[in-house]
Amino acid sequence: MRKLAHASVLLLALHPLAEAAKLRVVATIPELVDITQRVGGDLVSVDGLARGTEDIHQVVMKPSFVTKLNRAASVVYLGLTVEHGFMPGLLDVARNPAMRPDPDTLNCLGPGCVDCSAGVRVLEKPESLSRAQGELHPQGNPHYNLNPENGRAIARNIAAGLSRIDPAHAADYEKNLTTYLAELDPKIAEWKELAAPLKGVKAVSYHKDVPYLGAFTGIDFVDTIELKPGVAPTPTHLAELVKKMREQKVSLIVREQQYDAKAPAWLAEQTGAKVAVIGTMANSLPGTETFIKLSEANLKNLLKAAGR
Ligand SMILES: [Zn+2]
Incomplete structure (x- = not known):
């Protein structure tokens, strides 16, 4: 095992800029791929799962998703159970110790999990866990990505997650976050007026x-x-x-x-x-x-x- 570790360190040292040296990240939906790319820049390679035309509650799983999740250092997701139709099952099969499904809640558990809903003000949050609103929104309404203002929280959560997983580049992620927010913030002001x-x-x-x-x-x-x-x-x-x-x-x-x-x-x-x-x-x-x-x-x- 130690020999193997030495060998991979040597390999990375020989190819510091190789694709393999990039942090492999999986993002569940296309706009999370986009924002992760913006915040991660050249330091990350990002793979997506769902296609934008799909219903997020009914994403069709493919074998390639398992491979992507197995190799990734991190998985970026909306959370609030919106990906529960596909993510827990995939994480279970992918057997990646950095991202396991919690057997009780089915939430992502482990250092690689980046939940973009952290800090978002959740609407329609039930007093107690309730299926009164159907089976799909048990933790409150999960579709917060449709408020452009929540793009800020999403980007901040991604920057915090990448910095936690790859602390050596925390300053780079912070800088990319600032650049992204400098683009998003004036847009939000413009859209508010529109x-x-x-x-x-x-x-x-x-x-x-x-x-x-x-x-x-x-x-x-x-x-x-x-x-x-x-x-x-x-x-x-x-x-x-x-x-x-x-x-x-x-x-x-x-x-x-x-x-x-x-x-x-x-x-x-x-x-x-x-x-x-x-x-x-x-x-x-x-x-x-x-x-x-x-x-x-x-x-x-x-x-x-x-x-x-
Ligand atoms: Zn829904």
Whole structure:
């Protein structure tokens, strides 16, 4: 074992700039790949898991994910159980001591785990662990990546995580974080101004993934097309929704691109509300390759559909 350790130290010494010397990081979703790349710079190589067009609650697992997780020094994830459909199972099979699934909570356990939700103000947090909101949001609403302001917490958590795992380069990660925030902060101020006309606009979404977007834009989301998170709409629910939308003068329907277009189109026909298509992850729609581009594209699509 010691011989092996010596051999790998020697190997690293001979190739200090080789790809193998980079910190291998896996990020669960595309915008976390993007922000990890920004904060990690040349020091890290980042692999992603979910495709942006997928439903984060139903990511299709591939054997290559196990290999990526097995080799990684760190895994960066949104947390709040949103990746529980795929991450605990993958971590179990990947057998990486730096990132194991907690047998009780299924959360990531170990020095390589970077939970981006640390410090985020969680909305719809239940008083006690409850499945009243369906099976998918037991720890409160996990879709905080749709509030652009939470990009700051995400980037800070990634910088802190990388510095913990690779303390020799902590100053580099801190510097990259500062550069990223210097780009993000003025964008947030600009988007806040752009979003002003959306304040008070009543809307429904397909899935309950919009409370954080509502908090940022001022859009008043009154209901969802789904019965509960993860529970498909019933004809009775849709009929009641039409009534509610007419009564409350709901003028906007938000369809997340991964959901079926039929129910939103039918509701639009019944109520005269306009449909805005948004992405819930980067790489979900054209021009949404990064966290910043996704935030901007979603806002512009909402403004356009709302006629503002
Ligand atoms: Zn959800």
